[in-house]
Amino acid sequence: MTGVATRIPMARATRLAIIGFGNVGKALARLLLSKRDELNARGVQFVVTGIFTARHGHVIARRGLNLEEALAVDNLWELKPRRPAIGGLEFIRTCPADIAVEVSTLNPFNGEPALGYITEALSRSISVVTANKGPIAFAYPRLMALAREHSAHILFESTVMDGCPIFSLVRETLPCTRILGFRAILNSTSNLIIQKVEEGSSLKQAIAYSQEIGIAETNPSYDLDGYDAQIKTSILVQVIMGECLPPSKVARNGMGHLTEKVIRKAVQQGKHYHLIATAFRNGKDIEASVDVQLLSKDDRLAFVTGTSNGIFIETDTLRSIFLSEENPGPAQTAYGVLADCVHVAEALRKPARKRIS
Numbered sequence: 001m002t003g004v005a006t007r008i009p010m011a012r013a014t015r016l017a018i019i020g021f022g023n024v025g026k027a028l029a030r031l032l033l034s035k036r037d038e039l040n041a042r043g044v045q046f047v048v049t050g051i052f053t054a055r056h057g058h059v060i061a062r063r064g065l066n067l068e069e070a071l072a073v074d075n076l077w078e079l080k081p082r083r084p085a086i087g088g089l090e091f092i093r094t095c096p097a098d099i100a101v102e103v104s105t106l107n108p109f110n111g112e113p114a115l116g117y118i119t120e121a122l123s124r125s126i127s128v129v130t131a132n133k134g135p136i137a138f139a140y141p142r143l144m145a146l147a148r149e150h151s152a153h154i155l156f157e158s159t160v161m162d163g164c165p166i167f168s169l170v171r172e173t174l175p176c177t178r179i180l181g182f183r184a185i186l187n188s189t190s191n192l193i194i195q196k197v198e199e200g201s202s203l204k205q206a207i208a209y210s211q212e213i214g215i216a217e218t219n220p221s222y223d224l225d226g227y228d229a230q231i232k233t234s235i236l237v238q239v240i241m242g243e244c245l246p247p248s249k250v251a252r253n254g255m256g257h258l259t260e261k262v263i264r265k266a267v268q269q270g271k272h273y274h275l276i277a278t279a280f281r282n283g284k285d286i287e288a289s290v291d292v293q294l295l296s297k298d299d300r301l302a303f304v305t306g307t308s309n310g311i312f313i314e315t316d317t318l319r320s321i322f323l324s325e326e327n328p329g330p331a332q333t334a335y336g337v338l339a340d341c342v343h344v345a346e347a348l349r350k351p352a353r354k355r356i357s
């Protein structure tokens, strides 16, 4: 098999620079290989011109690199031609790209350094696709304005609900609808860990398992202490409800106080703990929180198990919409990234540059 780049004339291809090559970055590379025929049939071709990591080197290949080779090595330094070490900002300045795909580690406190990477890309009229929640939560209005100013696009479907199309659903299919609020399970890791403990694992074993399958944040306390869900709640409020709400304004209570005994006792009573995110309009204000709640069987969110997520979106037109994704992992998150890349590539080709973000 040949790499993605080999048969694609550069003039027709959309160039991707990938920042972060962990679970999601690698899953994206596999999808770019396995979905090549479907992409071609849609008239979209991608070449990856560079990949940047923190500790595993980087590679830049102006005519496109061989993704199979990149997936096969432990360290990108092993790929020719060897290059001197550079920082992430320099990578963005050097690597020729139409889209910067930002899938580096979450910083739940200010979104850096990913926010700086995205700002640099947009300032250079390079569109951005990201699964990284930090930059969107902390700088959504600023990044949108920057994208508009530089005729670039920014999409971030996989920042919330692991690739399940929540933002495109609201953007593309609900015209003239006001989102009144939502109630959701947004953090797969805590959901899975509670279920594993219910089934007999210790908390320690359950955390290790969620890391093993690649769904936990690099630092799992970001999941368990509710930061991940807090940030996702802030993003949803800003994007689908159109209201400014920084993560710090989302009240947060993680699952730190839950012991194995407490979790299993609830099951004996026919109930289950879940980390629930809610946001509702209260007059001109938004009330938003992330909290561990004990759900009984008459609550549909109680059936969202494993790594699944689920959301009730309250609207002023269709009343309540329920959206759920069954047991997503890095491959589904990567699919959300790929779908965003397709939408951006198609928008970039349109002469009038239809705005999609």
Ligand SMILES: NC(=O)c1ccc[n+]([C@@H]2O[C@H](COP(=O)([O-])OP(=O)(O)OC[C@H]3O[C@@H](n4cnc5c(N)ncnc54)[C@H](OP(=O)(O)O)[C@@H]3O)[C@@H](O)[C@H]2O)c1
Residues within 6 Å of the ligand: 019, 020, 021, 022, 023, 024, 025, 052, 053, 054, 055, 056, 057, 088, 103, 104, 105, 106, 113, 131, 132, 133, 158, 159, 162, 214, 215, 216, 217, 218, 329, 330, 333
């Ligand atoms: N995993 C999921 O299912 C999932 C779901 C939704 C959203 N996300 C989001 O997707 C992003 C990636 O997740 P992941 O699971 O792929 O994480 P991961 O496996 O920990 O990989 C993170 C990648 O980012 C690189 N990196 C770390 N710090 C960096 C920096 N300062 N500059 C540039 N690159 C840096 C790492 O480099 P090294 O390889 O050298 O360490 C690694 O390649 C995160 O923002 C996460 O919140 C993940």
